[in-house]
Amino acid sequence: MKLHIESAGVWFPDCENGTPLNAILSNGTLPTSIWPKLAFVPPMQRRRLSPFAKIALYVAHQASEHTNNDLPMIFSSRHGDLHKTSDLLADLALNNELSPTAFSLSVHNAVAGLYSILTKNKSAINAIASGQDSLFMALIDAYARLKSGICHKVLLVHVDQALPSIYDTFKDEVQIDHAIALVLSLDESQKNAFEMKFESHKNIVNTANQMPAALNFYAWLNSKKSNLNIISTRYHWYCFKNV
Amino acid sequence: MSDLKVELKQLIIDTLDLEDIAVSDIQDDEALFVDGLGLDSIDALELGLAIKKAYEVKIDANSEQTKQHFSSINALSDFISQAKA
Numbered sequence: 001m002k003l004h005i006e007s008a009g010v011w012f013p014d015c016e017n018g019t020p021l022n023a024i025l026s027n028g029t030l031p032t033s034i035w036p037k038l039a040f041v042p043p044m045q046r047r048r049l050s051p052f053a054k055i056a057l058y059v060a061h062q063a064s065e066h067t068n069n070d071l072p073m074i075f076s077s078r079h080g081d082l083h084k085t086s087d088l089l090a091d092l093a094l095n096n097e098l099s100p101t102a103f104s105l106s107v108h109n110a111v112a113g114l115y116s117i118l119t120k121n122k123s124a125i126n127a128i129a130s131g132q133d134s135l136f137m138a139l140i141d142a143y144a145r146l147k148s149g150i151c152h153k154v155l156l157v158h159v160d161q162a163l164p165s166i167y168d169t170f171k172d173e174v175q176i177d178h179a180i181a182l183v184l185s186l187d188e189s190q191k192n193a194f195e196m197k198f199e200s201h202k203n204i205v206n207t208a209n210q211m212p213a214a215l216n217f218y219a220w221l222n223s224k225k226s227n228l229n230i231i232s233t234r235y236h237w238y239c240f241k242n243v
Numbered sequence: 244m245s246d247l248k249v250e251l252k253q254l255i256i257d258t259l260d261l262e263d264i265a266v267s268d269i270q271d272d273e274a275l276f277v278d279g280l281g282l283d284s285i286d287a288l289e290l291g292l293a294i295k296k297a298y299e300v301k302i303d304a305n306s307e308q309t310k311q312h313f314s315s316i317n318a319l320s321d322f323i324s325q326a327k328a
Contacts, residue, residue: 043262044281046262047260047261047262048260097296099292100285100289100292101259101286101288101289
């Protein structure tokens with residue numbers, strides 16, 4: 001399947017200070033995350049945004065600010081807003097009453113909903129969680145929606161944060177706050193494009209401690225390399241582009 | 244301005260993450276919801292919970308009176324003083 005990239009957005013620690021993504025990917029120590037300010041969001045709405053929501057909205061805005069259409073959207077995240085969820089679970093465990101604000105924004109598609117409210121976007125939104133394959137499953141969903149002709153462009157947003165420390169034993173990749181957004185189409189006149197194939201394989205334990213797929217993918221898109229191979233616990237993803 | 248009113252304003256600012264608003268920005272007789280400060284129904288729930296915790300007062304979520312109690316800083320401070328008395 002071939003997808004064309006109309007525009008893109010990315011957020012990773014220290015990106016707003018000009019640190020390049022490759023420096024983050026190759027460096028062992030990560031800068032502290034300083035969350036984006038989001039000047040385009042009215043203050044009364046901004047106050048409720050978690051760091052997770054902030055980086056998601058930041059990239060969505062970056063990728064789509066020059067498109068006027070109501071873009072259909074795919075929101076993808078492996079863990080969702082797990083910092084919020086685990087705080088809520090901790091409150092439940094302690095028999096504390098839950099914060100209504102936190103609870104109201106605790107579903108997987110909450111950020112996509114916020115985005116649609118902020119931008120008055122009434123198009124369809126899918127929300128995806130698919131383990132290490134989340135980004136690629138979102139790309140497949142994008143392709144399916146474009147190929148079926150129900151829309152000509154889609155906005156894909158993928159976001160994940162470093163796991164809350166209580167989940168440390170479940171870490172199976174580098175823990176880093178990040179978000180990417182892509183506006184995708186099948187428009188052949190758009191030269192910025194890539195192809196993707198995949199094979200499924202038996203559940204293998206992936207101990208390579210790789211960077212999250214979304215960051216590897218984004219770095220590859222902006223590199224001079226023609227191939228990208230990513231192996232997850234269940235799939236082998238092959239991406240190609242002309243260089 | 245009574246201490247309780249200042250306290251309530253600070254509680255509102257902290258509980259509802261009103262980053263850009265100071266105690267002096269909230270008027271005692273100003274509407275807290277919709278028109279004045281511009282709080283919404285989720286804020287009402289959040290604030291109700293915080294007030295219940297901080298002042299150990301009972302708040303009936305469905306009564307018309309509750310709406311009245313939460314209408315302004317003056318009303319809220321009267322409600323808490325009476326409930327605590």
